[in-house]
Amino acid sequence: MSLMKTLVCVEPGRFELTERPRPEAKPGHVRVRIGHIGICGTDYHIYGGHQPFLAYPRVMGHELSGRAVDALADGRIAAGDLVVINPYLTCGRCHACQIGKPNCCENIAVLGVHTDGGMCQEIVVPEANIYPAQGLSEQAAAMVEFLAIGAHGVRRAQMQPGSRALIVGAGPIGIGAALFATIDGAEVTLRDTSASRLELARKVLPEARFELVGEAAPGAYETVFDATGNIHAMNGGLQWVAHGGAYVLLSVVKGDLVFADPEFHKRECTLIASRNALRADFEHVIAMMRAGRVPVDALATHGTSFEDAVTNLPLWAEDRGTLIKAIIRV
Structure with a gap:
């Protein structure tokens, strides 16, 4: 069984680098090799134990960019393309989904919150949750979701x-x-x-x-x-x-x-x-980044390696007033 490096919040206040099995392929899903991960306020809350309905251990991470390992059947994305991951996993059946508002799906599961997320080397997600991000840097692409x-x-x-x-x-x-x-x-x-x-x-x-x-x-x-x-x-x-x-x-x-x-x-x-975001919002952010309307360098105030995140994320959780967005490089 092939293993990959994974950052896991084992319990509140305990954040570890470990190894887990690489995810298995699924029909209608795409494997993505994670490149950069934005650290969200939710991640700090999970580390601090302020998410009362969250099940530990949890692999955090929902602000994600990486490279598609698989090509999409509709041709939108080829293997090796830079992509942004929409972390909102929706049912497609409820009223909100049926009227085009999957951002407030009645059965929504958010990567890194309700289910394990992207603080790992690879993840497998539905094809519909993958958006092309050519023309952006991997670091900039990891900031699309929060914007x-x-x-x-x-x-x-x-x-x-x-x-x-x-x-x-x-x-x-x-x-x-x-x-x-x-x-x-x-x-x-x-x-x-x-x-x-x-x-x-x-x-x-x-x-x-x-x-x-x-x-x-x-x-x-x-x-x-x-x-x-x-x-x-x-x-x-x-x-x-x-x-x-x-x-x-x-x-x-x-x-x-x-x-x-x-x-x-x-x-x-x-x-x-206003809850979460829709595909149109992701695409608007990507377009504004491509057009130079988003000062990505000013937003990315802190960075860390995958290995050093174990030390830095707890420090930043205690001193968030000095940063806008911290990015983990995988």
């Missing part, structure tokens, strides 16, 4: 060019949303509690405005995006939405979303949940 999350929320908001957008939370998802709101022509303000995070974001979005929470000037925005992962911030964000505006929730947290109906109603506010 697609923000791009999806921006597309859901349907903003008009020149409109004012506020993004609360300057983590990777918030920066992605701010980047694609800017690409869509919005005037973007990014707000956070951390001055250091805002300074990191400034290198990606030099044309945006930046505000510290608590020092923000009064104002209203046609679209407000929450990317904080904090229920108190989510409940408080309505106050910044202009009358006739939209409130887009990129964060998913445990807790009750609560705000006064008169405040919500007088604005005739549109409340939008």
Whole structure:
């Protein structure tokens, strides 16, 4: 039996490099040799034991790029092509899938969360989850998935060019949303509690405005995006939405979303949940990367080898305020 190197979160606080059998081929699936892996906030949460319904041990990793080992039957991808993996495994049968919204499939399984992911040398995934990424670097391709999350929320908001957008939370998802709101022509303000995070974001979005929470000037925005992962911030964000505006929730947290109906109603506010991303969002991100509209070097602030990830991921989990995106090189 052929073995491959694999990074495994054995239990909260225990992250190891080990060997596991290479995955077996499946009909309708493609084998991908993993090249680069983006480390997501979810990975840090899994390592820290903050995913209560997750089964350990778990192979993390859902921000993935690599080389196709197999060619696709439809000719979209040949063996050796650089690809991006869509990590959302869907049923294809539920109502959401049937109406073209597999990102919110009722039976969704996300690689690296609900099932073992891509922190390994090879993975086998459905053909439909493989997108060509020629023209990108392998490192850039590993950042497509997290940027697609923000791009999806921006597309859901349907903003008009020149409109004012506020993004609360300057983590990777918030920066992605701010980047694609800017690409869509919005005037973007990014707000956070951390001055250091805002300074990191400034290198990606030099044309945006930046505000510290608590020092923000009064104002209203046609679209407000929450990317904080904090229920108190989510409940408080309505106050910044202009009358006739939209409130887009990129964060998913445990807790009750609560705000006064008169405040919500007088604005005739549109409340939008945004979950995961669709193929169109992945393709939009890839196209913007090819066009040079995404400052990939500024986004990739940290990197590590496969072997050194065992040491570095725990360190970064304790000090995430100094990075935007860390990438593992396989």
